[in-house]
Structure formats: C-alpha cells, structure tokens
Amino acid sequence: MSKISVIIPVYNVEKYLDKCISSVLKQNMTDFEIIICDDASTDGSLKIVENYKKKDSRIKSITHKENQGLSVSRNDGMEIASGEYIFFLDSDDYIKQNVLTTLYQKIKNVDADVLYFGYEEHGVGNQDNIKRYRHKSIYPNVENGPDFFCGAVSEGNMCVTSWSAIYKNQFLKENNIKFKPHIIHEDNLFYYEVLMKANSVTSVDDFCYEYIRRNNSLSLSQRIYHEKIGSLCFIIAEIINFNKNNKHECKYYTNEYVSNLNRQLITYYKELNYFSWNKLPFTEDEELILRLATGAFYNGFFTYKLPDNVISEIKKYKDIIIYGAGKVGVGLKELLSEYDIHIRAFVQTNLKDTEKKNVSGIPLKSIDEIMNDDGGVLLIASKNYSVQMIEIAKQMKFKNIIDVSKYI
Incomplete structure (x- = not known):
C-alpha cells in the first residue's frame, strides 16, 4: 500500500498534462501512485500518459473507449486506488512542491477522515492576478463532518471542489462515497455527502493547489445550461432527502447551502431560452424544485419559457x-x-365599463374592438379557458392565433 493515490481524470488536455503529471513526480514524497483515467481523449493526451508510464512504474492508467464524464473517471x-489516502488532481491544474508530504503528515498526525486545504486560482499564463481561497484553519483540532459543514456555511467559506482536500481511502470505501455519474456540479453533492458522513475533519490554510481558470465557450451553449439546470435540480433533491434525518442545526445550514445552489440554478435559468422536458426528464421532486426556483418569474406560469420556434413565429x-x-x-x-417583443394590447372577452383600461401599462380592450389582419397575431394566454378563447377568436375571424397555454 502506498501513502497517497493521486487520481487524475484526463480528457483532451495535451497542452497541460505534462505540467500536471510533472508536478506530482517532482514531490519529495516517493511513496505514492498516480492513477490516470483517460476518458476517450481525441488529442495526444493518451500518448503522453503512455510515455510517462514507461518512465515511472508508479503510474497506472485506465482508458475509456467512450467518453463517460469526469465523475466516472x-x-x-x-x-x-491502493493508497492510504486519496488526492484528486484535475489534469489542467498542478500542485505545489512537497505538498503531498505536508498533507500526509498532518492528516496522519490527527487521524482525520478528511483534511481540507487552500488553493490559488489564476488565468492561463497569468501569475500576476492570483486569487486565494482558504478554509479557516482548525488544525490540529478535529471536528465531526456536520459541525465542520455548519461552520463553513455560516462563515461563507465553502470550498466544495473535491481537489481541495485529501481523503482517507478507507473512509470513502466504507461509506460508499462516489461521484454521481453524468451530472455537472458533481463536487457540490460529493462535498455535502463527505461532510455528512465524516467522523473527523480538519483543515489548514496552506495553499497547496494551483487551479488554472480557463475560458470555455461550451459553458455558454444552451445544451450546457440544460445539463447544469438538470444537475442542480437532481443535487438539490438528493440533499433535501438526506437532510430529513439531520439534526436541527445542520438542517438550518443545509437549507442555506441549498439556497446557494438555488441561486446558481436561477442564474442558469435566466440564460436559458427554453427548457426542453424531453432532453432531461425529471422526477417529480426535481420538477417541483425547478418550479419553486423559477416561480417568481413570469407569474410562475412559464416554468420552461417558450420554445425557440414559438418565439420566432411571434416575431414574424x-x-x-x-x-x-x-x-x-x-x-x-x-x-x-x-426578447424585445412589444405588446400592442391586452384583450378579454367581455370588458365592463367599470374595469381598468390598462394592464402593466399596456391598453386593455374588449376583443371585439380589435381589428385583425395578416400582420397581427393573437396570443391565447389562459390556463383553463384556452379552448373556449380559441373558438371565440376563430368566430371573430382572427387569422393568426398562437396558443401558449400548452407551455404553462
């Protein structure tokens, strides 16, 4: 058994992989293993891994024939992993000199399940603008996981990234703690599960890890927003179910943690054009979470917004x-x-003289006051009476009608 297993998931990172692996091999500790999982890379990453394996017997590799994602890797x-402790290292990042020895000695000295440490963040090739993140140092003191979690939330000092800690291998195996496959933000759930199950946690404020922030155009795609929203709804549902058995104090701070995740969810929702139910079928709990999170938007009716083709049709x-x-x-x-689509008027079937004549600053009229032509469109906006309203519109010879009630 080696002291530490360094796990490096790899996918198309040939530009950065050499620096990542080298940073481990240059450590003054020698009793470690490196486990590299190549997730079906299409660049030269696998070749780099194979070259390193020939040079150092401490390197093991796993190769996926198809891309399965970070969690599976x-x-x-x-x-x-055969190491006494587990250390996660992303393949486009690296670690500072001699940190494995430092972390091993400290976690071993206090016999903790988990030891959290600080990290530095900077952009590619930018050493001048470094942001530093650290846990409040409690070493050599040790807390149980839930108490550590509550303290981190109350201080706004949650470093949820899985690579900002070193973990006892036995603890992870005995509690069957793994990363949930095929989701984004997997670290948020892993962080919570680790701390809810850990008997002993400590932390240091040493900056041990170099996180390189890279711009990724994929993060702006609608597909990625779908996956992020779906993942967060799943994670929130998992945490809520777990929280049912928590103590009162931990329930409160778990709710605070969920609120943070909910804010992320809302941010992604605002960037989404339309949430396709067919792309990410939800459980009932996950659907409820999305509805609750977005209930303040559009009077709570258009949870999934309107599809692109409907918006395009209205814009005509x-x-x-x-x-x-x-x-x-x-x-x-x-x-x-x-969408910069401006409404000329609201209409309703029977408008009484005593009723107000505008809604949200838009004129309100009776439908029989409206002259319609080929250049106009009538949008049916009702949850319960859309069928009757469509029939009335047809009787009044409206040529262009779009029913949006099906998207409520």
Whole structure:
C-alpha cells in the first residue's frame, strides 16, 4: 500500500498534462501512485500518459473507449486506488512542491477522515492576478463532518471542489462515497455527502493547489445550461432527502447551502431560452424544485419559457395582442419583453365599463374592438379557458392565433 493515490481524470488536455503529471513526480514524497483515467481523449493526451508510464512504474492508467464524464473517471480511479489516502488532481491544474508530504503528515498526525486545504486560482499564463481561497484553519483540532459543514456555511467559506482536500481511502470505501455519474456540479453533492458522513475533519490554510481558470465557450451553449439546470435540480433533491434525518442545526445550514445552489440554478435559468422536458426528464421532486426556483418569474406560469420556434413565429408579426389579461397574460408579457417583443394590447372577452383600461401599462380592450389582419397575431394566454378563447377568436375571424397555454 502506498501513502497517497493521486487520481487524475484526463480528457483532451495535451497542452497541460505534462505540467500536471510533472508536478506530482517532482514531490519529495516517493511513496505514492498516480492513477490516470483517460476518458476517450481525441488529442495526444493518451500518448503522453503512455510515455510517462514507461518512465515511472508508479503510474497506472485506465482508458475509456467512450467518453463517460469526469465523475466516472474519478470513480474508476478510486476503484483501483491502493493508497492510504486519496488526492484528486484535475489534469489542467498542478500542485505545489512537497505538498503531498505536508498533507500526509498532518492528516496522519490527527487521524482525520478528511483534511481540507487552500488553493490559488489564476488565468492561463497569468501569475500576476492570483486569487486565494482558504478554509479557516482548525488544525490540529478535529471536528465531526456536520459541525465542520455548519461552520463553513455560516462563515461563507465553502470550498466544495473535491481537489481541495485529501481523503482517507478507507473512509470513502466504507461509506460508499462516489461521484454521481453524468451530472455537472458533481463536487457540490460529493462535498455535502463527505461532510455528512465524516467522523473527523480538519483543515489548514496552506495553499497547496494551483487551479488554472480557463475560458470555455461550451459553458455558454444552451445544451450546457440544460445539463447544469438538470444537475442542480437532481443535487438539490438528493440533499433535501438526506437532510430529513439531520439534526436541527445542520438542517438550518443545509437549507442555506441549498439556497446557494438555488441561486446558481436561477442564474442558469435566466440564460436559458427554453427548457426542453424531453432532453432531461425529471422526477417529480426535481420538477417541483425547478418550479419553486423559477416561480417568481413570469407569474410562475412559464416554468420552461417558450420554445425557440414559438418565439420566432411571434416575431414574424408586427402587431401582437395578448388574449387574456390575467396572471398568465401578464407573465407572458414579461417573458416576451426579454426578447424585445412589444405588446400592442391586452384583450378579454367581455370588458365592463367599470374595469381598468390598462394592464402593466399596456391598453386593455374588449376583443371585439380589435381589428385583425395578416400582420397581427393573437396570443391565447389562459390556463383553463384556452379552448373556449380559441373558438371565440376563430368566430371573430382572427387569422393568426398562437396558443401558449400548452407551455404553462
């Protein structure tokens, strides 16, 4: 058994991999193993790994025939790890000199399940603008995991990244702690599960890890936003279910933790054009979480917004009228304003003289007051009466009608 197993997941990182592996091999500790899992790279990463294996017998490798994601790569590495402790290292980052010896001695001295440490973040090739993140140092004191979690949340000092800690291998195996496959933000769930199950946790403020922040255009794609939203809904649901059995104090701080995740969820939701249910089928719990998180938007009716093709169809018309001046109609107006789509009027079936003549600053009229032509479109905005409203619109010879009630 070696002292530490360093697990490095690899996917198309040939530019950075040499520096990553070298930073481990240059450590003054010699009793370690490096487990590299290549996740079906299409660049020269695998060749670099094979060259290093020839030079150093401490390097083991796993090769995936198909890309399976970061979580699976880490789990596969953990499965064959023989080290007393586990250290995760992302393949485009590196570690400072002699940190393995320092961390091993400290976690061994206090016999902790987990030891957290600080890290430095900087951009590619930018050593001048370094941000430093650290845990409040409690070493050589040790706390149980839930107490450490509560303290971290209360101080706003949560370093959830899995690579900002060293873990006792036996602790992870006995508690069957693994990364959830095929999700984004997997570290958020791993961090929570580790601390809820750990009997002994300590931390130091040493800066041991160099995190390189890289711009990734994929993070702006609609597909990635879908995956991030789906992942966060899953993670929140998992944490809520786990939290049912927590002590009162930990319940409170878990709720705070979930609130932070919820804010991330809302940020991604704002960037999303339309959430396709078919792309990410939810459980009932996950759907409820998305509805609760987005309930303050668009009067709580357009949880999934409107599909791109519907927005494109509405934009074809110069004269846009919303049939339905209630909460659904107001929510629709709010949603369309984000696309710079302006509403000429709200209409309803029977407008009494005593009723107000505008809604949210938009004129409100009776539907029989509206003259319609090929350049106008009537948007049906009702949760319960859309069928009747469509029939009325057809009787009144409206040529262009779009029913948005199916997206509520």
